[in-house]
Amino acid sequence: MRKFIAFAYLLLPLFALPQQVKTPIPVTEVAHNVYRLFVNNAVAVVAFKGDEGLLIVDTGYERTANDLKEKLSEVSEKPLRYIVNTHIHGDHTGGNQALGNGVDIISHQNVRDYLSRDKVQGERSMPALPKFAQPNITFTDRMELEFNGQLIQLIHLPSGHTNGDIILYFPESNVLVVGDLLFANNFPYVDVGNGGNPFKYFENVGWIIDNFPNDAAVVGGHGPVFTIEEYGNWKSSLEKTFDVLREHKLNGLTAEQMKQQRVLKEWESFGKFFITEDRWIDTLFPFL
Numbered sequence: 001m002r003k004f005i006a007f008a009y010l011l012l013p014l015f016a017l018p019q020q021v022k023t024p025i026p027v028t029e030v031a032h033n034v035y036r037l038f039v040n041n042a043v044a045v046v047a048f049k050g051d052e053g054l055l056i057v058d059t060g061y062e063r064t065a066n067d068l069k070e071k072l073s074e075v076s077e078k079p080l081r082y083i084v085n086t087h088i089h090g091d092h093t094g095g096n097q098a099l100g101n102g103v104d105i106i107s108h109q110n111v112r113d114y115l116s117r118d119k120v121q122g123e124r125s126m127p128a129l130p131k132f133a134q135p136n137i138t139f140t141d142r143m144e145l146e147f148n149g150q151l152i153q154l155i156h157l158p159s160g161h162t163n164g165d166i167i168l169y170f171p172e173s174n175v176l177v178v179g180d181l182l183f184a185n186n187f188p189y190v191d192v193g194n195g196g197n198p199f200k201y202f203e204n205v206g207w208i209i210d211n212f213p214n215d216a217a218v219v220g221g222h223g224p225v226f227t228i229e230e231y232g233n234w235k236s237s238l239e240k241t242f243d244v245l246r247e248h249k250l251n252g253l254t255a256e257q258m259k260q261q262r263v264l265k266e267w268e269s270f271g272k273f274f275i276t277e278d279r280w281i282d283t284l285f286p287f288l
């Protein structure tokens, strides 16, 4: 009997498992036929629909891919024709495998290089994606894609967030999709280990602001959709943190002392998402 009870307890968690919780993916219309799907209220996927089918920019996490797929079928009944990956990170490429079968996948050349090799990160090993989930159309500088009546511009901006960042501009919709060159209302993550640089990051943001219409909608990888003006304000606010930290460094403070003194307290609200005040200090310190 005791044996049976022990066995029953072992089984209990199996029966008590709640129904699989669906990922929240709120959908907003950014422009006619252009939607933002905000996967788990954390990472943006952009969907562009039309007669020829569906194009999406980024694919969210691996674990949210099936829920994303379901949401996309509500956005358009047409088949998915193109996936564009703005850069290498798993919250932007994780759904490639679930969504990419039979679909053309476009990215910068460095993104394909990264996704096609086995990687070890600390204790975690990340195998290469299967061939069909890797980008099959790549470029190094610029490309244009004519789809659903728009000549979509894809532009590589070097060494900002990673070494393979691309942005997209949809001219008829007047929508810019800038990937992780925007963490709206937050400190950005700069992946220095994969070729990112905080100075180049904001240089690239400045280039985007200068080269597209000032009434364009800006969809970043994280945070709300911005106007060009808001994008500019975000940039200037963060560039002030460079000055603050540089001055403290000149006065002999170490990164640890800056953290203890909370020298970026004024930017407190920017530290609530992924990169905290302390991590932003660590990011900038070696570059000052």
Ligand SMILES: [Zn+2]
Pocket: 087, 089, 092, 161, 180, 221
């Ligand atoms: Zn990223």
